[in-house]
Amino acid sequence: MRRGDLADLAAFVTVADQLSFRAAAARLDVTPSALSHTMRQLESRLGVRLLHRTTRSVSVTDAGHRLLERLRPAISEISGALEDLGEEQRKPFGRLRIYASHLAAATVVAPVWGRFLSTYPDVHLELLVGEAPIDIVAKGFDAGIGPKDRAAEDMIAVRVMGPMRVAVVGAPNYFALRRPPRTPDDLARHCCVQYRRAADAPLYEWSFSRAGEERRLAVDGRVIVNNPDMAIRAAIDGLGIAYTLESLAEMFLRSGQLIRVLEDWSPSFEGLFLYYPGRRQVPAALRAFIDMLSAASTAAMPTQVLRNPFAKEA
Helix, strand or coil, X not given: CCCCHHHHHHHHHHHHHHCCHHHHHHHHCCCHHHHHHHHHHHHHHHCCCCEEECCCCEEECHHHHHHHHHHHHHHHHHHHHHHHHHHHHHCCCEEEEEEECHHHHHHHHHHHHHHHHHHCCCEEEEEEECCCCCCCCCCCCCEEEECHHHCCCCEEEEEEECCEEEEEEECHHHHCCCCCCCCHHHHHHCCEEEECCCCCCCCCCEEEEECCEEEEECCCCCEEXXXXXXXXXXXXXXXXXXXXXXXXXXXXXXXXXXXXXXXXXXXXXXXXXXXXXCCCCCCHXXXXXXXXXXXXXXXXCCCCEECCCCCCCC
């Protein structure tokens, strides 16, 4: 099929329906002379007369009727498909695929996914959790959520969680045997749950700040993990003090399984972002998801903001 044939065939169906070049031209928003020229070119390419026309009337030839019998279902199917696409842009529909870090999945997606799916019952949410940066376009994802440095330069990044505070925590049974630290230097006398992002990455140094003073310390301990959840679990089990995120430790602090220390020294780091390719033709499901996350995000911006300790090293 040549480029433009589909439009010309659709125009032929309109002329056949209206049996008037003037009425068909008005429906197609073209001039009658331009539409007549289009029909003559179509007939010339096909080598068949489709329409009888005089200055007063238009009728369909026998060959034209046979073509119409085949064209009408196809044109109707195409029109329906285009209408469905338009409806999808107006109403969230279909599958929404998100790639998120463990932190983003737990603190950004999980708090809203029940409300999102109940609000938009025609959407299916697929969430893949991973720490390795990936090409979300090549892997078929609509968006990713994580530290801002995961977004490629040509992507749109939308903040979905404000800067988040660090929490230094330990179990009550751990502190029953040891005096809680009052300054970062006191950590030298404690077992600390250390964090290594990857097998070949260096151990993460703990950062602190208070009243403009900033400290960065290498800590010691008998447990090393590469997952924030496991750092908290080690602390709950009394294996040492963990350096984690306030949002991840919150439920264990409320339950009394963990005790927070060095709170006046705890800094914040830049929050989390949803990133996706391009601004144009954003799927309605993704737009609705972004709007819901943005409405739920934290607006406050602490004055001391550090690099995300659980993001990749620069």
